[in-house]
Amino acid sequence: MPPETTVFKNVCPLDCPDTCSMLVTVRNGVAVELKGDPGHPFTRGFLCRKMARYLDRVYSDHRLMHPMKRIGRKGEGRFERISWDEALATIAERFRAVADSPEGPQAILPYSYYGTMGKLQASSLDRRFFHRLGASKLDRTICASAGSLGYEYTLGRGRLGADPLAVPGCKFLVNWGSNTVNTNSHLWSLMIEARKKNGATIVTVDPYRSPTAERSDWHIQPRPGTDAALALGLMHVLWRDGLADEDYLARATVGADLLRERVLNDYPPDRTAAITGLDVETITTFAHRLAREQPSLIRLNYGMQRHHGGGMAVRTIACLPAVVGSWRHAGGGALLSTSGAYNFDDARLARPDLSPAGTRTVNMNQLGEALAGELPGPRVDALYVYNSNPAAVAPNQAKVLRGLAREDLFTVVHELFATDTVDYADVVLPATSQLEHVDVHGSYGHHEVMYNPRSIEPRGECRSNNDVFRALAARLGFEPESFPDDETLMREALDGGPTLHGVTLERLEAEGSVRLNLPEAFAPFADGVFPTPSGKCELYSERMARDGLDPLPTYIPPLEDPQTRPDLAARFPIQLLSPPRPQFLNSTFANSPRHRDAAGEPTVEMAAEDAQARGVADGDRVEVFNARGSFQARVALTGGVRPGVAVAAGIYWSKLSPGRSNANATTSSALSDMGGGATFFDNLVQIRPIDEPTP
Numbered sequence: 001m002p003p004e005t006t007v008f009k010n011v012c013p014l015d016c017p018d019t020c021s022m023l024v025t026v027r028n029g030v031a032v033e034l035k036g037d038p039g040h041p042f043t044r045g046f047l048c049r050k051m052a053r054y055l056d057r058v059y060s061d062h063r064l065m066h067p068m069k070r071i072g073r074k075g076e077g078r079f080e081r082i083s084w085d086e087a088l089a090t091i092a093e094r095f096r097a098v099a100d101s102p103e104g105p106q107a108i109l110p111y112s113y114y115g116t117m118g119k120l121q122a123s124s125l126d127r128r129f130f131h132r133l134g135a136s137k138l139d140r141t142i143c144a145s146a147g148s149l150g151y152e153y154t155l156g157r158g159r160l161g162a163d164p165l166a167v168p169g170c171k172f173l174v175n176w177g178s179n180t181v182n183t184n185s186h187l188w189s190l191m192i193e194a195r196k197k198n199g200a201t202i203v204t205v206d207p208y209r210s211p212t213a214e215r216s217d218w219h220i221q222p223r224p225g226t227d228a229a230l231a232l233g234l235m236h237v238l239w240r241d242g243l244a245d246e247d248y249l250a251r252a253t254v255g256a257d258l259l260r261e262r263v264l265n266d267y268p269p270d271r272t273a274a275i276t277g278l279d280v281e282t283i284t285t286f287a288h289r290l291a292r293e294q295p296s297l298i299r300l301n302y303g304m305q306r307h308h309g310g311g312m313a314v315r316t317i318a319c320l321p322a323v324v325g326s327w328r329h330a331g332g333g334a335l336l337s338t339s340g341a342y343n344f345d346d347a348r349l350a351r352p353d354l355s356p357a358g359t360r361t362v363n364m365n366q367l368g369e370a371l372a373g374e375l376p377g378p379r380v381d382a383l384y385v386y387n388s389n390p391a392a393v394a395p396n397q398a399k400v401l402r403g404l405a406r407e408d409l410f411t412v413v414h415e416l417f418a419t420d421t422v423d424y425a426d427v428v429l430p431a432t433s434q435l436e437h438v439d440v441h442g443s444y445g446h447h448e449v450m451y452n453p454r455s456i457e458p459r460g461e462c463r464s465n466n467d468v469f470r471a472l473a474a475r476l477g478f479e480p481e482s483f484p485d486d487e488t489l490m491r492e493a494l495d496g497g498p499t500l501h502g503v504t505l506e507r508l509e510a511e512g513s514v515r516l517n518l519p520e521a522f523a524p525f526a527d528g529v530f531p532t533p534s535g536k537c538e539l540y541s542e543r544m545a546r547d548g549l550d551p552l553p554t555y556i557p558p559l560e561d562p563q564t565r566p567d568l569a570a571r572f573p574i575q576l577l578s579p580p581r582p583q584f585l586n587s588t589f590a591n592s593p594r595h596r597d598a599a600g601e602p603t604v605e606m607a608a609e610d611a612q613a614r615g616v617a618d619g620d621r622v623e624v625f626n627a628r629g630s631f632q633a634r635v636a637l638t639g640g641v642r643p644g645v646a647v648a649a650g651i652y653w654s655k656l657s658p659g660r661s662n663a664n665a666t667t668s669s670a671l672s673d674m675g676g677g678a679t680f681f682d683n684l685v686q687i688r689p690i691d692e693p694t695p
Contacts, residue, residue, distance in 0.1 A: 004028050008455035010022045012051050013116040018185065018445050019450065034054055048185050050585055065460030068082060075401070076423065088468075105134035112386045112387040115388055116439070119349060125469040131352060139676055141365055142678050144677075147677070149675035153544050159340035162332060165446070166330045166331030174205060180299060206220075225681065225682065228316040230272060232554070233267050233272025235267070237283065237287035237288070244260075244324065249322065252322060255538065259553065295332030300318065300334055307559070312550070319539050330521050345492060354482065362375060366669050368400040371383075372403055383411045384414075388421075389415075391419070391424060398665060416462075431465070437452075450512065451508035451513070499516040547674075571626075573684070575646070576624065576648060586651055602650065604624055604647070604687065617635065626683070628668065629665030651663070651664070
């Protein structure tokens with residue numbers, strides 16, 4: 001290559017378990033090519049279709065390139081250019097005024113999630129800044145908190161699970177609440193390898209015939225929100241038919257006798273069938289094959305936990321590998337996340353000690369309530385949004401937008417593009433892309449630590465999150481030693497526990513990616529020892545009992561379920577699911593013309609008999625609505641859902657959608673049974689035909 005050309009190893013920053021390694025070719029300071037790294041053990045040379053065109057995003061003409069202040073009404077998206085000095089001075093002045101007011105600094109709220117997964121740009125100086133300011137804390141629960149807590153109640157801290165690289169050795173692979181083809185494509189390739197090499201059977205458990213279900217050998221399609229009941233029915237069959245691994249249960253679990261008694265008494269296959277909508281034969285066959293075809297692996301994902309009983313659902317399914325003894329095998333057991341294997345020193349990065357004692361925590365799913373002053377503590381009077389687009393992704397959208405439209409609310413948004421949320425900002429700050437800042441990454445889908453160098457200079461006047469928080473800290477007179485440079489932060493993060501031993505910044509800079517200090521053949525619970533209080537898999541959990549929860553696995557129905565809420569279902573009879581659309585990642589890429597063209601218009605997939613009952617046909621425009629709000633979409637009769645269920649994949653930006661709203665206009669801010677999680681899929685709606693809207 002000519003001397004002015006350099007190839008960098010960058011890291012995909014998106015909220016995805018694959019955390020891919022990317023080779024970026026830079027010529028004369030411009031990134032001209034981006035592709036998957038063939039030398040990375042998990043990426044293996046290919047990227048998903050979203051990231052394959054990431055350079056379009058980096059070099060888009062629609063990037064925000066300089067700070068701006070609002071000149072129109074909130075929601076109009078009218079701004080004028082200002083300098084960084086004016087922007088920083090304005091933010092510091094307004095934050096200081098709120099902090100000095102009678103409401104105090106807890107009237108200031110940061111709002112972020114994982115627009116980037118980097119340890120620095122997602123959760124380091126941002127946390128320090130708001131802790132030091134005394135602002136309200138944000139409980140970041142919108143994606144995984146319910147399921148993570150349910151899993152940890154059962155298997156212990158850290159959400160440890162099977163090694164993804166051992167999947168090709170499995171014989172029976174279950175994608176449960178996981179559209180693995182689209183959301184974990186590199187794991188899917190390993191499942192296909194298991195099918196080719198081992199004759200493995202791939203099963204998908206999902207109320208929706210997703211792309212993963214279509215490509216699986218067997219699709220099991222329960223009613224939404226009934227996953228825990230299905231798991232309990234499987235356990236009934238396993239014990240009834242002598243298929244439980246009694247040796248593993250005796251030495252590696254607590255509470256097996258109590259659980260056996262519950263499932264044999266309360267969850268016979270006929271009752272399970274009535275709850276789930278499945279037939280008894282399916283439940284029985286599923287249980288037999290899960291036990292007999294070893295190694296068996298359950299790829300748990302977060303789809304099943306987005307309803308009121310979601311945490312218990314994940315907890316219940318996580319018990320199954322202990323019942324059948326699949327933890328004995330490399331690759332067997334369950335896999336929810338690998339993130340718990342990383343011993344990053346997160347407390348050292350975030351410095352929670354800087355936050356005053358007694359500072360309140362706001363659940364991010366209740367942003368609408370926080371902006372309306374309906375939560376304990378002061379009403380939110382200043383909001384700083386980064387790494388997120390709450391106007392599009394937060395539940396109970398109408399309430400969130402009413403709060404964002406308050407003229408007395410001071411809102412800062414740090415972003416790459418003019419999102420729905422940017423339109424409500426008072427000050428807009430231009431953000432860097434992943435190629436324009438440095439970071440270090442873990443993963444929740446493999447076991448590599450990865451280094452992301454700055455491969456191009458920031459475009460325009462864009463600045464990283466850390467650069468902005470250092471500047472704001474200086475404006476507010478905070479001690480500079482609490483806001484060091486990025487190299488210092490990376491060294492602090494890597495100075496963690498035993499799985500990071502030998503993973504140094506120097507190695508990462510030289511190699512790009514380094515495996516955690518784990519055995520090559522990693523089977524975490526083959527010896528029957530778990531990181532729980534008892535040291536065993538807790539089928540009965542004393543900790544749950546102390547927390548006021550049922551200590552045994554059980555079925556908790558959704559809050560909005562036709563079986564338990566016939567009164568509500570009489571008005572809104574359709575259970576709506578709103579999973580991701582493959583062309584987007586949450587709301588990221590939803591403004592890209594290429595990705596939007598590939599995604600097409602918003603659709604709602606319905607059963608043919610539900611469409612016929614409403615007088616609509618394939619391709620017709622409809623309104624999907626309930627008491628919380630509505631959105632518009634075109635009917636898609638794909639055969640992918642059962643009667644009484646509909647699927648509206650997203651998330652589309654509201655301002656780019658017909659009717660200027662998306663599926664979150666109908667979702668609730670109600671919380672899950674544990675962990676304060678979101679209940680996006682706990683949502684009853686009605687559907688009616690409408691005339692073609694004005695563009």
